[in-house]
Amino acid sequence: MSQPTIALTYDELVNRIVPGPQSLSYFVPLVILPIAFSIPPWIASKQTLCAVALPIITASLVHAWTIMGGIDVISFDMLLHSCHLLLFNDPRRHFRRIVAKTATAEKTRTPELGSRDSKNESTTPQYVEQAYPANWSERLPWVGTLLISMRFVDWKIGSPSHDSKQPDRCPNPPSHLRFILTAFLRTLTGYVVLDLTSAWAQHDPYFKTFGVSVDSPLPQHDLLVSLPPRLIRCTIIALQVWATVGQQFQLPCTLPVALHWAGYLPDAWSPHLWPTFFGSFIAMFTTSSLGAVRNFWGRYWHQTLRHYCSGPGVWLADLVRLPRRSQSRYLLISATTFFFSGIVHIGLVPPNPMFALKSANQLRRLILTFFCLQPVGFAFETAVSAGLRRIGIPKPIYTILNILWFTAWCCFVLPLLGEAGRNLGYWLVWPVPISLWQGITVGKWLTNG
Structure with a gap:
């Protein structure tokens, strides 16, 4: 096509x-x-x-x-x-940068070949907290690092839950080579998934034709005809987001990891030692409560904007003196965090979308509604979990409930992003330049040829 x-x-x-x-x-x-x-x-x-x-x-x-x-x-x-x-x-006045110092004597000693010490790339670091420096030459890197620290790794910022984990390091860091190979493998996986889901979108009228419902019949396909159309289409949308965002974080990190491997960067600047960008997908479901939606946003999905989007809610909760660990504080912070996250993401909509039938403001409302609904899911999970705890549900049952609940929730909210994406023309073009699927099936490898 x-x-x-x-x-x-x-x-x-x-x-x-x-x-x-x-x-x-x-x-x-x-x-x-x-x-x-x-x-x-x-x-x-x-x-x-x-x-x-x-x-x-x-x-x-x-x-x-x-x-x-x-x-x-x-x-x-x-x-x-x-x-x-x-x-x-x-x-x-209140932030502290965590800086590692190593013993110079141990650092300069060359381990013998084959000895146990040769397995250690560096000595165990000793950490110090660096306040705002009075010295100009020390102040510049302090300020520069602060302004680029999206997740505030290696910073103490006055948040007990955050500061207790600093310095935060990957608990079982991979080797340099393994990190680099994994980054390329994940990028390739994301590429293939994006290619395959785009192949489906090219032949499914829902993704390319305005007015077609997410529940309309699927294109004729013997293997999938018995499944609900909404489930299939929401899975396609979710996989595209996962492939585009979830599998691309590590590839840009391969350069600093390689430079650290060669000895040109310190440990603090090597991403293979950082806490992972994404958590465990399986762990979202294997908890002793109904909490898959909360676990998705709080434990699995990347936390790059967490501090900035939650800042207004934390400030407001402190202003009205809501008790820490209270449900009211949690819900207020959740609501404001996802509101501002939604505002960030409506920035994807141009003022005059090229392919859209809906106006830019209508598309912005769709995206904002998706994010503002997430705290509603949190509140539902909290209420239902309280009832389930009284019954005494075993953990394996919670796993099944979490899978079913998360699937149902995605089928409810993802069509909002699907409608916005359709109007923005996301599925009108094949997003990868070379299609393995198209090349194997019809012999045409270039998607824009």
Whole structure:
């Protein structure tokens, strides 16, 4: 099947396919934040820094959004980032960077070939907490590392649940070679899954034809005709998201891992020693409660935006003095976290989508609704789990219940993303340049040829 070929200018790309910067004001936060945090607290207080820097950052981004005709993912994330560091926290006074030091005598000793010591690449590190440095040469790397630390690994930030795990390291780190080979294998797996799901989408009218219901009959297929159409189509959507996001995190990390292997980077900068980006998928279901949706977002899916999106909710919960570990605090933080996560993700919608029948605002509402529904699932799990505990359900039954519940929940919420993706034209083109499926079945390897 021939794919549409579209020659795009930059203006058409950022207005019709995916939003992006269209003015210099978009980049102002990248300049203001390093300058702001380079000023020590004995010169400018948190209140002064926030009162000066945050309005400039906000005004510049609002101007950028006005020119763009809407937000995008990166710019709204920059606003959340700025608020988290300037308004909700005081990193210069309260954050501590965890720095490793090793014994120089042991480090310089060359182990004998075949000895037990030769298996150790370095001595056991001793960690120290580094406060905001008074020395300028030490301050620059402290500030630079702070501004790029999305997950705050190797930082103590005043959150007991986070700080108790620092320094956070992979419990059983793979070797350099194993990490690199695994990264390439996962990328290849994601590529194949994306290719196969795209092959299905090309022949399923739901993905390419407006007005076709997610429950409409499937294309004739002897193996799948007995399964619910909604289940099949939601599985396709889930697999595409998994292949696009879940399998691509490690590939960019292969370069610093290789540099660490060659001795050019310290341990703290080598991703094979970091906590994993994604948790165990199986562990989502094997818990002694009904909690697959909570486990998906809290334990399996990546936590890159967790601190920035949860910051407003934590601040609000502290403001109204909600008790720690209370259900009311948990639900408030969950609701605000997913609201802001939804706002981040509506930044995927351009102001004038090229293929859409729905308006940009209608597509944004679909994506936002998907994220805002997640705390509703949390509340349902919490309520049902309380009842099940009184009955005394055995753990194997919980596993079955979690699988069935998670499947049902995905079939309920994923069509919202499916409708948005259909209008954004995600399934009109084959997303991979070379298709193994198409090459094997019809002898045409290039998807855009």
